[in-house]
Amino acid sequence: MVTVREEMRKGPWTEQEDIQLVCTVRLFGDHRWDFIAQVSGLNRTGKSCRLRWVNYLHPGLKHGRMSPQEERIIIELHARWGNRWSRIARRLPGRTDNEIKNYWRTHMRKKAQERKMGMPSPSSSSSSLTYQTCLLDTIPVIGMGSGDTHNGSCVTSTLENTQSVMDGYPMDQIWKEIEAPHAPNLLSIAEGKEKTCSSSPCHLPSPVMWDYKCPEIFWKMGDQEIMM
DNA sequence: AAGATTTTCAACCGCTATCAG
C-alpha cells in the first residue's frame, strides 16, 4: 500500500528525474512501477514513471521524424487495425504507440484539411506517400537486429534513414552522464530517498550493453500477429 | 521584429485487462 504522499509531481520531466528513473529501472527492472516510483525518490506516480520510460527513456527507442517507410507502414496497418496503436507500434521497433498516435493525428488532420479544400492529397506530409506495393502481409518487424527484413525491401533502409535523425538528441547526454565513471554506487538509491543519484549520476553501462531485458523481447510480436 | 497561428509531442486521464491472494 502506498503511503499517501503530500503531492505527486506532474508535468515535464527534468533531466535529473530522468537520470534517477533510469538508475532505478536499471536496478530493479522495468516492472513494478509503483515500487520503482517509491524507491527512486521521484515524487511521481508509477504510472508516470512507466510512461516516461516507455515513451522516452527506453534504450531501444528511435527519435525524430518518421521515415517514408515507417509512414507507409503506419498507414497500412492503421487501415487494417484501426486505432490499435500499441499493436502497430510492435511492428515498428523503436517507435512507441504514443509517437505513432501523435503522428497519425497530425497526418489525418492534414489530410482532412486538404480534403476540405478540395485538394487531392498525393502525399500526407513531408514525404511522398504512395500506396504502392508494400503489401501488408510482407511487413516485417523492422530492424532491431531481428534479421527479418528480407521480405520487405521497401522498408529495409528504415534504420539507416532514422539513425541520422537521432544524432544529437538529448538522451545521448543523459546516457553519457549516466556512464560517468565517477558516479556513486547504485545501491545508494535503494538505501533511502534522500540518497538518490540526484547529485551525481549513477554508473550504468551504455544503452547498448543494457540488455537485462533484451530490446528484441521488448518489441516481440504477439503470437496472434506472428500467425498473420 | 513582433504578434498570430499552426504543428508537434510529452504527459495526463480514465478505462480495461490481468493476476495474485
Added chain:
DNA sequence: CCTGATAGCGGTTGAAAATCT
C-alpha cells in the same frame, strides 16, 4: 468467485517550437 493492485491502452490536453503574416 471476489477484490485489490498493477500494467497497459487509447483519447485528450496543453505547452513549446515552428511557421506564417
